[in-house]
Amino acid sequence: xxxxxxxxxxxxxxxxxxxxxxxxxxxxxxxxxxxxxxxxxxxxxxxxxxxxxxxxxxxxxxxxxxxxxxxxxxxxxxxxxxxxxxxxxxxxxxxxxxxxxxxxxxxxxxxxxxxxxxxxxxxxxxxxxxxxxxxxxxxxxxxxxxxxxxxxxxxxxxxxxxxxxxxxxxxxxxxxxxxxxxxxxxxxxxxxxxxxxxxxxxxxxxxxxxxxxxxxxxxxxxxxxxxxxxxxxxxxxxxxxxxxxx
Amino acid sequence: xxxxxxxxxxxxxxxxxxxxxxxxxxxxxxxxxxxxxxxxxxxxxxxxxxxxxxxxxxxxxxxxxxxxxxxxxxxxxxxxxxxxxxxxxxxxxxxxxxxxxxxxxxxxxxxxxxxxxxxxxxxxxxxxxxxxxxxxxxxxxxxxxxxxxxxxxxxxxxxxxxxxxxxxxxxxxxxxxxxxxxxxxxxxxxxxxxxxxxxxxxxxxxxxxxxxxxxxxxxxxxxxxxxxxxxxxxxxxxxxxxxxxx
Numbered sequence: 068x069x070x071x072x073x074x075x076x077x078x079x080x081x082x083x084x085x086x087x088x089x090x091x092x093x094x095x096x097x098x099x100x101x102x103x104x105x106x107x108x109x110x111x112x113x114x115x116x117x118x119x120x121x122x123x124x125x126x127x128x129x130x131x132x133x134x135x136x137x138x139x140x141x142x143x144x145x146x147x148x149x150x151x152x153x154x155x156x157x158x159x160x161x162x163x164x165x166x167x168x169x170x171x172x173x174x175x176x177x178x179x180x181x182x183x184x185x186x187x188x189x190x191x192x193x194x195x196x197x198x199x200x201x202x203x204x205x206x207x208x209x210x211x212x213x214x215x216x217x218x219x220x221x222x223x224x225x226x227x228x229x230x231x232x233x234x235x236x237x238x239x240x241x242x243x244x245x246x247x248x249x250x251x252x253x254x255x256x257x258x259x260x261x262x263x264x265x266x267x268x269x270x271x272x273x274x275x276x277x278x279x280x281x282x283x284x285x286x287x288x289x290x291x292x293x294x295x296x297x298x299x300x301x302x303x304x305x306x307x308x309x310x311x312x313x
Numbered sequence: 314x315x316x317x318x319x320x321x322x323x324x325x326x327x328x329x330x331x332x333x334x335x336x337x338x339x340x341x342x343x344x345x346x347x348x349x350x351x352x353x354x355x356x357x358x359x360x361x362x363x364x365x366x367x368x369x370x371x372x373x374x375x376x377x378x379x380x381x382x383x384x385x386x387x388x389x390x391x392x393x394x395x396x397x398x399x400x401x402x403x404x405x406x407x408x409x410x411x412x413x414x415x416x417x418x419x420x421x422x423x424x425x426x427x428x429x430x431x432x433x434x435x436x437x438x439x440x441x442x443x444x445x446x447x448x449x450x451x452x453x454x455x456x457x458x459x460x461x462x463x464x465x466x467x468x469x470x471x472x473x474x475x476x477x478x479x480x481x482x483x484x485x486x487x488x489x490x491x492x493x494x495x496x497x498x499x500x501x502x503x504x505x506x507x508x509x510x511x512x513x514x515x516x517x518x519x520x521x522x523x524x525x526x527x528x529x530x531x532x533x534x535x536x537x538x539x540x541x542x543x544x545x546x547x548x549x550x551x552x553x554x555x556x557x558x559x
Contacts, residue, residue, distance in 0.1 A: 072336065072337055072338020072339075073338075085443075087341070090318065090343075091318055091342065092318020092319075092341060092342050092343035092346075092436075093318075093341050093342070093343060093436075093437065094341065094342050095333070095338060095339050095340065095341055095342075095439065096337065096338050096339070096340050096341075096342065096345060097336075097338035097339060099342060100338075166443050166453075167447075168443065168446045168447065168451070168452045168453045168454075169443075169453050169454055169462060170454055171452075172456070173452045174452040174455050174456075174555070177450060177451075177452065187450075189446075189447040189448075189450055190338075190339075190447060191339065191439050191443035191444050191446070191447040192439075192443075193341065193437050193438075193439065194443070197331075197412050197414065197415075197437035197438075197440070198437050200414045200435075200437070201413070201414065201435040201436060201437040202435075204423060204433075204435055205414070205423075206414045206415075206417075206419045206420040206423065207412075207414045207415050208414070208415055208416050208464075209420050210418070210420075214465065214466060215463060215464065215465045216415060216463070216464040216465075217461060217462070217463050217464075218454075218461065218462040218463075218464075219460065219461045219462075220460060237483075309420070
C-alpha cells in the first residue's frame with residue numbers, strides 16, 4: 068500500500084470520489100480512507116447506506132439528493148456547501164455513485180472548486196456497467212463481435228425518450244452499448260435503437276439496483292424488451308452481441 | 314462492510330479480478346481480500362509490484378505475461394493453470410490490470426471455466442480511462458459537448474495502425490473517445506481519426522503509465538500530437554472537447 072492511498076482527508080480540501088455502484092466491497096481503498104477521515108460528507112441519492120455506515124462516527128453527513136424526502140438541492144447549493152465547509156477548515160468528501168467523471172456534473176463542480184481556489188483530489192470509482200457485467204459474468208467487449216464499448220445516456224424530451232442527442236449516422240455493428248439513466252420508457256428507447264440500425268435480435272439486459280441485494284435482471288433482445296419486466300431505478304442497460312446472460 | 318466482500322478465497326474457486334491501473338489505492342476492497350487470501354495468483358504483465366506485494370506471503374505467484382523476460386504463455390496455457398491448480402484444491406486469483414471484462418480475453422477464460430465446471434467470481438476494476446481522467450481532473454462527459462463516451466482499441470494491420478475495425482459512418486460529434494492499446498504510431502492514428510471526421514483541433518491527451526510514479530502526459534490536439542512526445546507503453550488516449558487539461 069503506498070503512503071498516498073492511506074492519507075487522511077486534509078483540512079480545507081475537497082475530495083470528489085466515486086463510491087461505485089452500491090456494494091461496499093467495490094469501494095476503492097482510497098475511497099475508504101477518505102470516508103473514514105472526512106469531516107463533512109456530501110453524498111448523492113444513490114450512495115448506499117452500507118457505504119455511509121463506513122464514515123467516521125463524528126462525520127457530518129449532508130445528503131445532497133432527493134433522499135429522505137428533502138427538496139432537491141441545486142448544483143449551486145452543492146458548490147456553496149463545499150465552499151462554506153472548507154472555509155471553516157473542514158475536509159469535505161463529495162461522494163458520487165459510480166465514477167464521478169461520467170454523466171455527473173463533475174465539470175461544473177471542478178470549475179467551482181478552481182474558481183474558489185479550493186484544493187481538491189478526484190478518486191475514480193467503479194461505474195455500474197462494469198459491476199453489472201461482472202455479476203452477469205459476461206464480457207463487455209469481444210475480439211470477434213464487439214471491439215468498441217459505448218456509454219450513452221437517455222433523456223426525456225417532448226414526451227419521448229431518446230438518446231442524448233440522437234445517434235447520427237450508422238451505428239457501429241461491432242459495439243456494445245451501455246445506457247445509463249434510460250428513464251422508464253424502455254420499449255420506446257429500444258424502438259429508437261432499432262430505428263438507428265441496431266438489429267432487433269441484439270441481446271439486451273436491463274439491470275435494476277445493480278450490486279445491491281434488490282438487484283433485478285431482465286434479459287431479452289431489443290425486440291422483446293418489455294417495460295413491465297424492468298425493475299425500479301436506477302437501471303443500466305447493456306446491449307450487444309458480446310452480452311451473454313446464461 | 315458486508316460479509317461477502319470480506320470472504321476469503323475459497324478452495325477450488327477461480328477469481329477473475331480487475332487490479333485497476335496500478336496504484337494500490339485504486340484496488341477495490343473485494344480485490345484486496347482476495348489478494349490476501351488466494352493460494353495461487355496469475356497476474357498479467359501490467360499488474361504492478363506494489364499490488365503483488367499485498368498478496369499472502371505464502372501465495373504462489375505465477376506471472377502469465379511477458380514480464381521477467383519469460384516467453385509469453387498462451388491463452389490455453391492460462392486455462393491449463395487455472396484447471397490444474399483448482400483441481401488440487403487451491404484458490405486461484407486471475408489478476409488483470411484495469412477491468413477484467415474490457416479489451417481482455419475474458420470471454421475465452423469464462424468459457425474455459427464454465428466448460429471445466431470450475432466455480433468462479435468476477436470482480437470489476439477501475440479501467441485506466443477513469444484513473445487518467447481523475448488525475449488530470451477532467452470530466453469524461455459534458456452535458457453540452459460530450460454525451461457519449463466511446464472506448465476503442467487500435468491494432469496494427471499491414472504496417473498501419475487503425476481502429477479495430479475502422480469507424481464506419483460519421484463519427485458522433487458529441488463524444489469523448491478513449492483509445493486503449495493505441496500502439497506506437499500515434500500520428501497515423503490521429504490522421505485516421507481526422508479522416509473519420511473528428512475535427513483536427515479536438516483536444517487529445519496521451520497518458521503513459523497512468524497512476525504510477527512514472528506517469529507521463531502529452532496534451533495536444535489531434536493535429537499537433539507528436540509520436541516522440543508520448544511516453545512508453547502502456548498508453549491510453551483521451552480525445553474530445555470535454556477533455557480539458559490545464
